[in-house]
Amino acid sequence: MIYVLVPAHNEATTVGLLLWKVRQVFTAFPREYQLLVVDDASTDGTDAVLAPYARALPLTLVTHRQRQGYARSLEELLRLATSRTDRPRRDLAVVLQADFSDPPDDVPEMVKRIESGADLVLADYRRRPGLPRTEKLARRLVRLLSRRQGSADGAREHVGTLKAMRLITLARVLSAQGGHPLLTQEGWAADAELLGAVAGQARRVDVVPVTSAVQPRRRASRAKPLRSVWAVWQALRSERAAPERSDGPGGPRPERGRSRGRHESRGPAPASVPST
Numbered sequence: 001m002i003y004v005l006v007p008a009h010n011e012a013t014t015v016g017l018l019l020w021k022v023r024q025v026f027t028a029f030p031r032e033y034q035l036l037v038v039d040d041a042s043t044d045g046t047d048a049v050l051a052p053y054a055r056a057l058p059l060t061l062v063t064h065r066q067r068q069g070y071a072r073s074l075e076e077l078l079r080l081a082t083s084r085t086d087r088p089r090r091d092l093a094v095v096l097q098a099d100f101s102d103p104p105d106d107v108p109e110m111v112k113r114i115e116s117g118a119d120l121v122l123a124d125y126r127r128r129p130g131l132p133r134t135e136k137l138a139r140r141l142v143r144l145l146s147r148r149q150g151s152a153d154g155a156r157e158h159v160g161t162l163k164a165m166r167l168i169t170l171a172r173v174l175s176a177q178g179g180h181p182l183l184t185q186e187g188w189a190a191d192a193e194l195l196g197a198v199a200g201q202a203r204r205v206d207v208v209p210v211t212s213a214v215q216p217r218r219r220a221s222r223a224k225p226l227r228s229v230w231a232v233w234q235a236l237r238s239e240r241a242a243p244e245r246s247d248g249p250g251g252p253r254p255e256r257g258r259s260r261g262r263h264e265s266r267g268p269a270p271a272s273v274p275s276t
Contacts, residue, residue: 001091002026002033002111003081003167007073008050008098009040015098016049022096022104023057029108034084035059036077037098041067046098071183071190078170078182078194088168095163102162103212110164110208119169119202122195123162124209162210163191165198173197 004022008015019035026033035057039046041064054061062076078093085091092114096102102123110121174182182197183190199205 001085001087002031003084003091003093004033004035004107005074005077005081005093005095006035006037006098007040007070007077008037008042008046009067009070009073010042010044010046011098012042012045012049014100015046016053018096018098018100018104019050019053019057019059021100022107025104025107029111031111033058036062036080036084038062038064038073038077040064040069040073069186071186072181074190074194075181075183079174082167082171082174085167088171089166091167093165093167093170097162103210105212106162106208106210107164110162113206113208114164114166118204118206119166120195120198120205121164122205122207124207163195166202169198169201172201 006015006018015037019037022033022035035053037050037059039050039061047063050059050061053059060080062080064073068076074095077095081091081093082088092111094107094110096104096107106123110123113121183193185193
């Protein structure tokens, strides 16, 4: 089973297109999949857009009555996926953004890498056609900052929203938290936290290039790449300075950022109402 995780807030103009594109991808690439979507207290009619898709697609919708933010919404989806699976060694989760900034066309290659033995697959956006200059610069800066802070696994050099994870690896990470939230930052900083934690438990980390061109967006992007770089820098510094926790039933929290292998290829959220 492939769990496709989509956190959404005020994405009425794009989320329907994304979900239908995911359906097309899995029609051409036959795999069993489920869509898990959080509507994080949208005010632009996103809920009305999602309603018919919930009836037509294998989709579970979680609705927040009050805004929780990207990090809490994403962590809720991660925990929901791990609670749903009965085959965590085979099943995986893929994260996509509701604003269509992530390319569903590249998901099959990421799934194939998990099926061939990877535990974490990251998207390399460096040569993505049509990527804005500011985002290219931001991603270059993230790689430099990651290396400076000693990110030995290299995962956070590819910080971004598109990623695929084997669920047994993700479950180990969540279990080791001992009741503490996994994601404490927002935006790219939350993604950096997630990548560092999962890469630290992964036996093999693969990187695949994103080949799909940037889609024209129906709304102005919320992304502020250079501000996101600052948030990632702060998160990396805080993580390096913080001592390991030993409290909680999970015992010590794992040391992040030490993957046992890497291969690069070229070419709780309250006030939630789940529905199916």
